[in-house]
Amino acid sequence: MELEEKTRDKEKKALIIRKYQQYLKLEKAFSGNTIEAYLTDLDKLLRFLEEEHIDILEVCLDDLRRFAAGLHDIGIHPRSQSRIISGIKSFFHFLTLADYREDNPSELLESPKIGFKIPEVLTxxxxxxxxxxxxxxxxxxxxxxxxxxxxxxxxxxxxxxxxxxxxxxxxxxxxxxxxxxxxxxxxxxxxxxxxxxxxxxxxxxxxxxxxxxxxxxxxxxxxxxxxxxxxxxxxxxxxxxxxxxxxxxxxxxxxxxxxxxxxxxxxxxxxxxxxxxxxxxxxxxxxxxxxxxxxxxxxxxxxxxxxxxxxxxxxx
CATH class of the missing domain: 1.10.443.10 (Intergrase catalytic core)
Incomplete structure (x- = not known):
């Protein structure tokens, strides 16, 4: 019974990700490279949720904050943290658009402060x-x-x-x-x-x-x-x-x-x-x-x- 439930959860997750991929391609018109980057960043969150035994449709703001804190703790650069969080916000926005969720727990999730960096310029x-x-x-x-x-x-x-x-x-x-x-x-x-x-x-x-x-x-x-x-x-x-x-x-x-x-x-x-x-x-x-x-x-x-x-x- 437990195995059947795990299989159903796995299939449900795969379907959601597939639909999200279609959303990025068709609705957002992102390039293949951009879509791959979004899915790679989303996979980091999915692995975290799996380890914490949290269903993707039951995630709350505190879960996302703990995930974001983990990114900081393992030394990921603030700019990369910001990019990952931006991708996660995009995913939860999709979940609300596609009626998988009524609320968006990522709305109040803050990105790390990134110092202003002037790009190199040639004369x-x-x-x-x-x-x-x-x-x-x-x-x-x-x-x-x-x-x-x-x-x-x-x-x-x-x-x-x-x-x-x-x-x-x-x-x-x-x-x-x-x-x-x-x-x-x-x-x-x-x-x-x-x-x-x-x-x-x-x-x-x-x-x-x-x-x-x-x-x-x-x-x-x-x-x-x-x-x-x-x-x-x-x-x-x-x-x-x-x-x-x-x-x-x-x-x-x-x-x-x-x-x-x-x-x-x-x-x-x-x-x-x-x-x-x-x-x-x-x-x-x-x-x-x-x-x-x-x-x-x-x-x-x-x-x-x-x-x-x-x-x-x-x-x-």
């Missing part, structure tokens, strides 16, 4: 130095140059760059069409310099191997399919090292730099939000913090009072 000169470090004598040289110019010119996420299609390039109009998070599309202006670099790359691309099914992708690996995020990450790391840049950078650094330079040039925050594909203006506002910090540095460096103070200290 225009540093970006030019990295691009100049590309060896155009190599087969993939022009491709890499076009990749860097496109990342910086358009402020793309690396996944958006890897999935960019030829059919989404509108060079005559000066735009590209990008599919961002949740399959949301947006038009992004592209610079004449990036257009020029991509056109040079297309000459090489069309002479190389192209796998069936990848004919429409802009940036291809040498074996004929579209490039991966890992490839772009390693390429940027190697070029930064070759250029003597010691900052800890990634493809996302080009996106941060793009937004920061736009803001410094006087661009409207809402316009930057549209360019980056941010749903919330709050996400974009991180760049105002960068701008204020840079302004402060400029004042400290160049204000007459500070120059005089430094000279007096040097004299003494």
């Amino acid at each position: 225009v000169e540093e970006i030019d130095t990295i691009i100049s470090a590309v060896d155009l004598g190599k087969k993939e040289g022009q491709r890499n140059r076009a990749i860097l110019e496109t990342l910086y010119s358009c402020g793309l996420r690396v996944s958006e760059l890897c999935n960019l299609k030829l059919s989404e390039l509108y060079f005559d109009e000066g735009f590209i069409k990008v599919e961002g998070k949740g399959s949301k599309q947006r038009l992004v202006p592209i610079s004449p310099r990036a257009i020029k670099e991509i056109k040079y790359w297309l000459i090489d691309r069309n002479q190389g191997k192209i796998k069936r099914g990848f004919e429409d992708y802009v940036f291809l690996a040498r074996w004929g399919n579209n490039i991966s995020r890992i490839m772009v990450f390693h390429m940027i790391k190697e070029l930064a090292e070759a250029a003597g840049i010691t900052k800890n950078i990634s493809p996302h650094t080009f996106r941060h730099s793009f937004a920061t330079h736009l803001l410094e040039g006087g661009a409207n925050l809402r316009a930057i939000q549209c360019m980056l594909g941010h749903e919330s203006i709050a996400t974009t506002e991180i760049y105002t913090h960068i701008d204020r910090n840079m302004l402060r540095s400029e004042i400290i460096e160049h204000h007459p009072r500070n120059i005089k103070f430094r000279k007096e200290r040097e004299f003494h």
Whole structure:
């Protein structure tokens, strides 16, 4: 009898998770990677509940708080804790939507406080130095140059760059069409310099191997399919090292730099939000913090009072 009950509970749980997966895919329009991350984080909670002999439909706020405290106790970074809790809140929201529960015990569950961290930003000169470090004598040289110019010119996420299609390039109009998070599309202006670099790359691309099914992708690996995020990450790391840049950078650094330079040039925050594909203006506002910090540095460096103070200290 007990075995039958356990089997029924297992089947019920599997059905709920399957329906939650469908909800993430169809209702939220999340990518495969995002769905996998949500389910991985949910599995942590399910294991905890199983150990505590708590039914998933009978969870209360105290249970969730004990789970969250456990994440802290085993040393999981606050940012990762916050992500896991966000996923759990999404799951319990689904349970109420799907009428599995009348209440949502996660509503009052708090995420850990995360200190504000300013992302690394490259100067225009540093970006030019990295691009100049590309060896155009190599087969993939022009491709890499076009990749860097496109990342910086358009402020793309690396996944958006890897999935960019030829059919989404509108060079005559000066735009590209990008599919961002949740399959949301947006038009992004592209610079004449990036257009020029991509056109040079297309000459090489069309002479190389192209796998069936990848004919429409802009940036291809040498074996004929579209490039991966890992490839772009390693390429940027190697070029930064070759250029003597010691900052800890990634493809996302080009996106941060793009937004920061736009803001410094006087661009409207809402316009930057549209360019980056941010749903919330709050996400974009991180760049105002960068701008204020840079302004402060400029004042400290160049204000007459500070120059005089430094000279007096040097004299003494």
